[in-house]
Amino acid sequence: MNLIAGIIANPASGKDIRRLVAHATVFDNLEKVNLIRRILLGLQAAGVQRVWVMPDYFNFYEQALDFFIGENQLTMETKLVPMKWNACQEDSQFAAAKMAELGVRCLITLGGDGTNRVVAKGAGDVPIMPVSTGTNNVFSVMLEGTLAGLAAGLVATGVVEREYSLLRTKKLIIHLNGKAVDIALIDAVVLEDQFIGSRAIWDMGKVRQIVATRGEPFHIGIAAIVGALHPIDMRAAEGINLIVAASGEQMLDQNQGSIIQVKAAVAPGLIRSIPVRSHELMSPGQKVTVRHRPCVIALDGEREIIVGPDDCCEIELAQTGPYVVDYKRTLKRAAEKGYFINR
Numbered sequence: 362m363n364l365i366a367g368i369i370a371n372p373a374s375g376k377d378i379r380r381l382v383a384h385a386t387v388f389d390n391l392e393k394v395n396l397i398r399r400i401l402l403g404l405q406a407a408g409v410q411r412v413w414v415m416p417d418y419f420n421f422y423e424q425a426l427d428f429f430i431g432e433n434q435l436t437m438e439t440k441l442v443p444m445k446w447n448a449c450q451e452d453s454q455f456a457a458a459k460m461a462e463l464g465v466r467c468l469i470t471l472g473g474d475g476t477n478r479v480v481a482k483g484a485g486d487v488p489i490m491p492v493s494t495g496t497n498n499v500f501s502v503m504l505e506g507t508l509a510g511l512a513a514g515l516v517a518t519g520v521v522e523r524e525y526s527l528l529r530t531k532k533l534i535i536h537l538n539g540k541a542v543d544i545a546l547i548d549a550v551v552l553e554d555q556f557i558g559s560r561a562i563w564d565m566g567k568v569r570q571i572v573a574t575r576g577e578p579f580h581i582g583i584a585a586i587v588g589a590l591h592p593i594d595m596r597a598a599e600g601i602n603l604i605v606a607a608s609g610e611q612m613l614d615q616n617q618g619s620i621i622q623v624k625a626a627v628a629p630g631l632i633r634s635i636p637v638r639s640h641e642l643m644s645p646g647q648k649v650t651v652r653h654r655p656c657v658i659a660l661d662g663e664r665e666i667i668v669g670p671d672d673c674c675e676i677e678l679a680q681t682g683p684y685v686v687d688y689k690r691t692l693k694r695a696a697e698k699g700y701f702i703n704r
Contacts, residue, residue, distance in 0.1 A: 369480055533677065536677060545660040550570070555655050570604055573601050589624060
């Protein structure tokens with residue numbers, strides 16, 4: 362049986378405009394190199410035989426492997442994915458699809474929610490262990506690399522059963538004029554804008570609608586607004602649709618009722634009050650209409666889709682998001698099976 366894992370590291374994550382307009386810190390690429398080394402050691406300890414790594418402009422692969430010489434040499438095979446890369450987000454999608462073809466049984470990502478959205482479009486049913494190196498992270502988690510590698514390795518080798526190790530997540534499907542054009546894993550945000558510009562969302566005054574799969578009070582970013590108003594966790598079946606009032610609108614509307622001011626941490630060090638006109642829970646399979654047109658729709662924090670004044674755009678909540686590794690349950694189940702005990 363091929364015991365294969367994959368690593369996709371985004372060298373651009375943790376460096377967007379929120380370093381200028383908020384108080385986010387830079388996640389240095391040299392620290393990502395160290396993180397990859399610890400992930401590799403965790404994968405090897407779990408019995409993985411081969412690891413495929415996405416090529417990139419920072420050359421994470423060679424820099425990470427430079428450490429493993431002499432007595433520190435890796436015993437498992439490590440290879441670059443055979444692919445052309447263009448230093449854009451499509452690299453991650455293509456690498457994920459290629460890894461699925463190569464038999465990867467678990468895929469570790471280093472990036473934020475935007476990175477994982479793109480990876481999910483290529484990975485298919487390959488489970489993802491998302492390690493946070495981005496800014497506003499809900500899908501990806503802050504986790505020590507050694508444990509991330511170990512948990513992913515236990516999934517890749519089949520030591521821990523899928524029913525214990527994996528969770529099926531939700532996603533949003535964006536329909537433009539009747540055609541599914543893209544997805545989001547956490548949120549789709551309608552912005553009063555007509556150009557992509559800076560991809561990251563930082564001006565809350567332009568937000569007109571928020572559709573989300575989840576959000577809790579301890580999150581940051583758009584999900585924090587959901588968490589402050591009506592918390593929804595990743596295991597819940599429902600999603601939520603929020604209509605945000607424009608600046609200058611009266612605080613009382615005879616048809617819609619009072620506008621609710623929701624205070625949330627929309628970026629590191631950036632706390633804002635968001636005027637929510639109305640909100641409704643969404644059932645699996647339900648579609649909601651994008652009311653404000655023309656607009657730009659941001660997916661998981663990055664502006665992606667331009668909607669014209671005559672376009673029809675709908676956002677659907679689906680239960681067919683990517684499988685993710687529940688690292689806590691995975692490691693606990695391995696301990697229950699006595700995996701860590703040498704008798």
